[in-house]
Amino acid sequence: MAVNVKNVSMARGKSWVDLTYIIPVMKGLAITLRHLFKRKLVLQYPEEKKVLPPNYRGLHMLTRDEKGREKCVACEMCSTACPADCIRIVAGDGGWEDSREKHPIVFEIDELRCIYCGMCVEACPEDAIDMTDMHNLADYTRQDFIYDKERLLGVYDEYIKRHPDRAKRRDGQFKAMKNSSYFTVNDVHHSDQHSSH
Amino acid sequence: MPLVKIDSQEVEIGKNETVFNAAKRVGIDIPFYCYHPGLKIVASCRMCLVDMVGAPKLVPACSTTVPELPEAKKIEGKFDAVIFTDNEKVKTARRAVLEFLLLNHPIDCPICDKAGECKLQDYSFEHGNDASRFTEIKRIPEKKDLGPSIFLYTSRCIMCSRCVRFTEEISGTEELKVTYRGWHAEIDVAPEKPLNNKMMGNVVDLCPVGCLIDKHERFEGRVWNFVHTDSVCPGCSKGCNTTLDTMKHQKLNLEELVDQVYRIRPRENMSVNQWWICDDGRYHLEADKKKTRIMVPHVKQGSKLAEVSWVEAMSVTLQKIKAVSTKEVALIGSPYASNEENYLLGKLARLLGTGLDVSKPIYGDTQTFKTDKNPHPFTIESEKAPNYRGAKTILNLNDSQLDKTLADKKVVVLLGSHNIELKSKPETLIVIGSFEDTVTAQADVLLPAALFTETSGTYTNKDGVVQKFNRAINALGESKAIWQILVELAAGLGQSWYYENVGDIAKEMTENVSAYKTLELDKLYPQFSTLNEQMVV
């Protein structure tokens, strides 16, 4: 197969107008000029920060119940679902009198090992673990990125301080979900219907 | 014998054999809750209902036997019964039974320790409805403290009454009873008569749901994270078969939890322990935790034992042994060590021409659980060592005569300390032991040995049954398996032995010890069975 060779080293056969490059420059400037009146996309980070969507998968938090305790019951569903094995839970007795049977004594997430896939949030039966829009983590040692229970609860406090509206909506959504037919697993029938079609 | 057709399979069924057993024999699984081979059949859970042609309604497989029909009446010309275990009628019945069981069952699987090995969970998944139709309020009775080691989560109970039958028929203590009736029925103990006997741990294994929960094992870990290792209980000379549950090694978030045994459960062996173990065996690792484990080698410097490296400890040991003539050395085997370890010790003693004996086991309480309903009463033996018989056979010795053997010996190597009674301390005492006690305190050299959970080997129980235990976890600290220590010792004394693993020792043992010639090595050590197969190919 013949190969087409094109020499681009010199502008042969062009007029002098082409050789001054005035027209391309003007074209380029026109584009720049057009963009001056367009909506600005670049943010002056870190002075300006983007508002991230509520389902953004950032740093984890452990939510609190109405008494201010962690909602988590240490069922280890999240650590079982976790593909990166970054969640470590040690369960303890919630006390005979206390209405909660089981609660986590140790709850650690290694935020460096985490791949932010959100499986833990999906797995949680108590809506106890959730993800925030905080993503700019910085610290001095690797050890500091292992978030313990208190720190994860602190993230929750910080989160509802930042987004009070969002926190309220989260709770509302969960309650609505619990009251709806979500927990009576009617969806299972779908698979049967598909196979019959 | 009556011929039965179960689903599509033809089975010959014994005269008093139940349909359940016959189905199990041909690989048909019938779900069940209240049935247990070791307990009386009550057929109360109705989970094993099957469709028997000609019967007016579904029959419970666990209690139905098949009589032989006269020739003219045979079904399809040859069958005495035709049974369906998974037709629509049976499936509907199973769905209905599960719906009833789940009426008042709190679906608290996330905090229930049984989740993962719960029969109610499994069968609901397999046979149950996909949605609940129950809109009323569930009955949630309070949980109860039944005794020193058992909690009763009353609301989770499905009234299979296995635990009640266990206390009636096997332990014979009759603490548990069904109180009240109908939907108020609860398992309970009489006031001031808590569930407290040496076999109570078994009711937790018997419970098909998470109603009876062991306080020792509560919240220790989720069962799907456990791996199971077959083992043998070293608590007494009965040699009960057990399963050790440890954490999975693969999971990164369990890394720090792996080298620990979380629970010990009985393993079925009809000729030894049936389905049970006693609580001494079940919780004996908890008791071990209270003792101080020897983690590193020690050598006596002045009047105190000082921590040293393995190399230094070994060199001191060899120096002490070589310093005296071999006639003044005694190697003492142990009823707590495995057959293989005792064999190596005996081999070393005979090669060197030293004195040889076995130490005495500790004797404690014995207890037999006798009831009229149990044909195999469970006995906790008084001989609290797993391998006295094996050690004596292998070392070719009679009963322990420690005082006589040690009379003129200057250097004594003890396999296992276990509070052996020493009349007078020999000039040099070398102990290969796991826990600190009165003997290790006197030792000149202390070599840390692995426990039975940390190494493999075989024990010979009081009836002469040789059973294998397997390594479940890594040896703690710097401790090593006793056989490895002995091999090193022998190497220092000019014997070049080579064993790749315990199996090699076992193989040599079967060749050299006449009593063990008939041992089926390939059954105990699968490595040999695979080797043989390869050779055949």
Next chain:
Amino acid sequence: MALEFSPEKKKEVDWTISRYPNKQAAMLPVLHIAQYQFGYISHEVMELVARTLELPVSRVQDVVTFYTMYNKQPVGKYHIQVCHTLACGINGAAQVVKYLEEKCGVKCGEGISKDGKFSIVKAECLGSCGTAPMMQVNDDYYEGLTKSKIDELVNKWKSE
């Protein structure tokens, strides 16, 4: 001190036991004798029966809790059991219970009245459906109940 049967009840217990093939079989009648003597079956009474019949307490507890005719709680001098099964229920057992509650001053199933005379419970069919509504007071049946009949009876018992 552990409870004991009174001498005449003891005699009765021994006679009852002698009529059965083994001691354990006499549990139900012996429990009834115990209930006559002590009024209700407390834990101590269960222990006494268990001792008498050489059984574990748990087995006695099993039986006592199973049957509703053994009183697990103290009852009044007049233990009123109002039948509330079908025939009586249609013929106004609910009103009977309500009226009795007013008259006796104790709620149904909630212990004994202040004077210690009455306790009321609902009972399953007592087999006197032809004369509904009816009630059993201690061992006697009172049938075809009306307001005036109840007035008469309760006043009589109150004045005793």
